[in-house]
Amino acid sequence: MKNLSFTVPPEYSGAQVKTFLRRGCGVSAKLLSQCKKMQNGILKNGKPVWAADTAAAGDTVRLTLPQEHNSMAPEALPVSVLWEDDALLILNKPPQMPVHPCPGHDRGTVCNFVSYYQKRKGEDWRFRPLNRLDKDTSGLVIGAKDSYAASALNDVGKTYFAVCQGSLPGEGVIDTPIRLKEGHSIQREAGEGGKPAVTHWKSLAQGAAAGKSYTLLALTLETGRTHQIRVHLSSIGHPLAGDDFYGGSRELISRQALHCGLVELTHPFFLSRICVKAPFPNDFKKILEFLNIHNQVF
Structure with missing residues (x-):
């Protein structure tokens, strides 16, 4: 207990x-x-x-606190532990890995890795992921080790990094509602009648390949709608590289070029501010190298 x-x-x-x-x-x-x-x-x-x-x-x-157990099957997976204490476990998730089991993905998830990690340490507690990245989005997953930490952790800032198609200089805000696309159960679109969604973006660098322009962006969210960054950038004519679900091309990468690279939060126990960074995965690094964009972030 x-x-x-x-x-x-x-x-x-x-x-x-x-x-x-x-x-x-x-x-x-x-x-x-x-x-x-x-x-x-x-x-x-x-x-x-x-x-x-x-x-x-x-x-x-x-x-x-009531005792809670982890019932997930343990599985050794390529997930990195970047921060751990009595309250939090912050991980770096590779692309092509779901955070938690879902239809068609009952194994090979971040939650399966956590069960394996606990077993190695002789521990047993319920893992509560507080941000759920899409399967093909890489980067930081914040997990609480108990129900108090989960409920008390409110002041969390996340910065995403993305490569979008086209030249997008400067910075700006996309303030457009997001709704479920008619006739679809997963795909979203920007438009009236949806839920409020606000995305802040800033251009970090630009590059080109085969006569096509690309932009490295840093993005923060005021809201957390499903596929928000992907939908918003597509709606302004700059879909993510690799995101063919929302109009992007897979010429440079086989998944959406989106990475949660920085989290800043107030610790639920100590009330101190902590910052955790996750380096770009290899496929993201290769895009930047191909576009001759120097890594100015990590």
């Missing part, structure tokens, strides 16, 4: 324990309910306490 301890600050003196935990510590309603049902699930200064009891400044409130 994992335990979490919190010290009540003066501003929550006189508040109910549950109010302090929910508002002051970011404990989700679901987790609080689970702890309330467990023997000694909530302690105040080492003694069992009701969630509705009053807390005083300086009190120590301890939660016992």
